[in-house]
Amino acid sequence: MRTTAVVAAYNEEKTIGDVLRALTSTDLIDEVIVVSDGSDDRTVEICRGFERVRTIALRENHGKGFAMAVGVANASHDVLFFCDGDMYNVTEEHIAALLEPVVRNECDMNIGIRDRGAVANFFHLHLKCGPVLSGIRVMRRSVFETVPPQYQAHYKIEAALNCFCAAAGFRQRQTIIRGLDHVIKESKRGLRDGLYARWHMMRQVFLLLFDLYVFETWRWTPRSELPVAEYDLFE
Ligand SMILES: Nc1nc2c(ncn2[C@@H]2O[C@H](COP(=O)(O)OP(=O)(O)OP(=O)(O)O)[C@@H](O)[C@H]2O)c(=O)[nH]1
Numbered sequence: 001m002r003t004t005a006v007v008a009a010y011n012e013e014k015t016i017g018d019v020l021r022a023l024t025s026t027d028l029i030d031e032v033i034v035v036s037d038g039s040d041d042r043t044v045e046i047c048r049g050f051e052r053v054r055t056i057a058l059r060e061n062h063g064k065g066f067a068m069a070v071g072v073a074n075a076s077h078d079v080l081f082f083c084d085g086d087m088y089n090v091t092e093e094h095i096a097a098l099l100e101p102v103v104r105n106e107c108d109m110n111i112g113i114r115d116r117g118a119v120a121n122f123f124h125l126h127l128k129c130g131p132v133l134s135g136i137r138v139m140r141r142s143v144f145e146t147v148p149p150q151y152q153a154h155y156k157i158e159a160a161l162n163c164f165c166a167a168a169g170f171r172q173r174q175t176i177i178r179g180l181d182h183v184i185k186e187s188k189r190g191l192r193d194g195l196y197a198r199w200h201m202m203r204q205v206f207l208l209l210f211d212l213y214v215f216e217t218w219r220w221t222p223r224s225e226l227p228v229a230e231y232d233l234f235e
Pocket residue numbers: 008009010011012035036037061062063064067068083084085086087133135182183184185186198
């Protein structure tokens with residue numbers, strides 16, 4: 001069973017190189033696609049420096065979920081390995097730990113949870129304090145396709161994947177990944193803009209959960225199409 005890695009990246013020039021080195025230096029991944037979403041730093045240039053990476057450069061910013069959907073539409077394989085462009089310390093062991101349960105058909109989606117220490121892990125995994133929004137996760141294409149386009153937008157995508165995967169009867173699993181880390185918004189954009197972006201992210205996730213669990217509008221909202229984006233595909 002072959003695997004495509006899809007990396008959504010918006011202005012990740014500091015970390016994208018390390019992520020791509022990890023993804024391209026393992027035989028576990030057969031294809032790597034980066035979708036840069038109107039980045040105006042050196043993200044696209046760095047990605048294009050990797051021979052084994054297909055770089056899709058969207059001309060305008062459409063948000064993370066849209067970029068992931070573009071990546072999936074261009075993916076050649078059935079197993080999808082999503083990884084954020086701002087992660088660091090991704091190793092082959094991490095990749096194997098996430099991929100293998102899906103490839104062995106033990107689950108349909110495996111979500112990578114960064115190790116936060118025993119107490120925080122317990123709260124996060126067992127007491128379900130807040131939605132699991134991790135951007136490093138593996139799934140079959142059919143799982144991604146359970147999410148209607150209106151719920152793929154921006155930061156809704158991860159929470160939507162959890163909900164629709166479960167609703168469709170697919171099997172989910174969470175795997176604790178030790179040593180993995182990522183850059184938070186406040187470090188990337190500065191405190192003020194970072195907090196503003198975080199508020200937007202939490203708002204989107206909250207509205208999605210409210211919509212799904214209170215209004216359940218997804219039952220009657222017609223399946224809208226994703227907007228069409230112009231992009232350059234560098235191969
Ligand atoms: N393609 C695309 N990717 C995005 C966009 N916004 C964020 N991303 C990517 O999505 C990943 C996660 O984004 P972050 O903003 O760091 O969100 P997070 O990691 O969930 O939250 P933090 O705790 O703030 O780090 C990174 O790889 C970003 O580059 C966007 O508008 N378009």
